[in-house]
Amino acid sequence: MWRRVASVSHLFSHSKSTKFNQGGSTFKIWETITSESEIPTPSKGSPFITFVLGGPGSGKGTQCAKIVEAFGFTHISAGDLLRREIASGSAYGSVILSTIREGKIVPSQVTVQLIQKEMESSDNYKFLIDGFPRSEENRKAFEQTIGTEPDVVLFFDCPEQEMVKRVLNRNQGRVDDNIDTIKKRLEIFDELNWPVINYYSQRGKLHKINAVGTVDEIFEKVRPIFAPLSK
Numbered sequence: 001m002w003r004r005v006a007s008v009s010h011l012f013s014h015s016k017s018t019k020f021n022q023g024g025s026t027f028k029i030w031e032t033i034t035s036e037s038e039i040p041t042p043s044k045g046s047p048f049i050t051f052v053l054g055g056p057g058s059g060k061g062t063q064c065a066k067i068v069e070a071f072g073f074t075h076i077s078a079g080d081l082l083r084r085e086i087a088s089g090s091a092y093g094s095v096i097l098s099t100i101r102e103g104k105i106v107p108s109q110v111t112v113q114l115i116q117k118e119m120e121s122s123d124n125y126k127f128l129i130d131g132f133p134r135s136e137e138n139r140k141a142f143e144q145t146i147g148t149e150p151d152v153v154l155f156f157d158c159p160e161q162e163m164v165k166r167v168l169n170r171n172q173g174r175v176d177d178n179i180d181t182i183k184k185r186l187e188i189f190d191e192l193n194w195p196v197i198n199y200y201s202q203r204g205k206l207h208k209i210n211a212v213g214t215v216d217e218i219f220e221k222v223r224p225i226f227a228p229l230s231k
């Protein structure tokens with residue numbers, strides 16, 4: 001449950017737990033309720049990292065473009081980096097392609113290396129990392145390699161039926177935007193994503209956003225989270 005706050009410089013949070021049954025095991029999910037705590041103050045000496053999570057078609061990439069425009073982040077889409085790697089004819093290309101086609105997750109080492117390279121070659125210090133981490137293994141590999149945790153984690157919460165509809169209409173010629181692969185991606189998302197969401201929720205970093213509505217309506221729920229940052 002979320003409550004918008006009038007004052008943008010003070011967002012504080014408290015949590016309540018909800019139990020979800022995922023694949024036979026019960027995970028305790030902490031729903032962060034926006035109240036009045038602050039997001040960390042970014043400093044130009046260290047990166048300010050936002051992870052953007054959500055199922056396939058939940059609108060991560062669409063909202064990232066709006067956040068970039070409003071708040072001057074650099075957008076790093078893990079999926080785009082992997083697709084670029086395939087297109088470049090890299091040694092990993094064929095493995096990445098078959099992994100994406102099967103809706104599975106590329107080994108963390110490959111993805112983290114690509115993200116790290118992108119961060120290091122940027123002059124910016126504010127990063128949106130979109131579609132990563134997709135598993136606890138991804139999360140741990142990032143934290144070990146980069147040596148830091150994200151400052152903010154966004155989670156776009158969208159019903160499966162809506163995600164499927166959006167992905168099937170996406171029309172970007174992606175090898176994984178077909179009904180068979182979507183089903184597999186949703187299964188993998190259910191199995192591996194919740195522990196990551198749960199982890200960041202317990203650390204008070206999770207901002208869960210209802211991803212149903214128009215793009216602008218959803219962005220109006222995102223905006224207050226970053227409003228304390230200047231562009």
Ligand SMILES: Nc1ncnc2c1ncn2[C@@H]1O[C@H](COP(=O)(O)OP(=O)(O)O)[C@@H](O)[C@H]1O
Binds near residue numbers: 057062063166170
């Ligand atoms: N709020 C929305 N309502 C309807 N369609 C949307 C919305 N947000 C994004 N879309 C569309 O849904 C598809 C998936 O969005 P995208 O941002 O690529 O999601 P993700 O990166 O989470 O897979 C795109 O075609 C996009 O234009």
Ligand SMILES: O=c1ccn([C@@H]2O[C@H](COP(=O)(O)OP(=O)(O)O)[C@@H](O)[C@H]2O)c(=O)[nH]1
Binds near residue numbers: 056061079103106134
């Ligand atoms: O950290 C990542 C990000 C993406 N992928 C793969 O790339 C696909 C597409 O990811 P993307 O984030 O582009 O998809 P979206 O969720 O935006 O539809 C995923 O299904 C995975 O197979 C991955 O293995 N690791």
Ligand SMILES: [Mg+2]
Binds near residue numbers: 060
């Ligand atoms: Mg995307």
